[in-house]
Amino acid sequence: MTKVSVRDFAIFQTKLLLDGLKDGAVFATSFVAFGLDLVFRRHGNRRLFYKLMKISERLDLWLNLHRATERADSDADGLFGVSEAGSDTLLGQIEQMVRSGDEPPSRETSTAMLPHRESSSPRSI
Secondary structure, three states, rough: OOOOHHHHHHHHHHHHHHHHHHHHHHHHHHHHHHHHHHHHOOOOOOOOHHHHHHHHHHHHHHHHOOOOOHHOOOOOOHHHHHHHHHOOOHHHHHHHHOOOOOOOOHHHHHHHEEEEEEOOOOOOO
């Protein structure tokens, strides 16, 4: 097994664990939210219930459980190769922490090797 495969496996297991915890919490909390909405009858609105559903949806988008797997098997960098470092997903945030920046090392190296251009504007002394 390669380092990338082990890393991607650990990331996927973490995402599965978080998704399961989220689902369990939302399952239990939805009963409470729906019950409170029924008891306090805010003009027939189930405000707490729908707020909980929106929070759950935002967490799903953040976890982005399967999205990056579409092309990861064909990329040498696995999940990190098809994700965007620093994005507002869990994977993007993990990649930024691991790489200590927004760009993978290979991109930084190639950018650093470009000739440095001096500014054409005169400097004030």
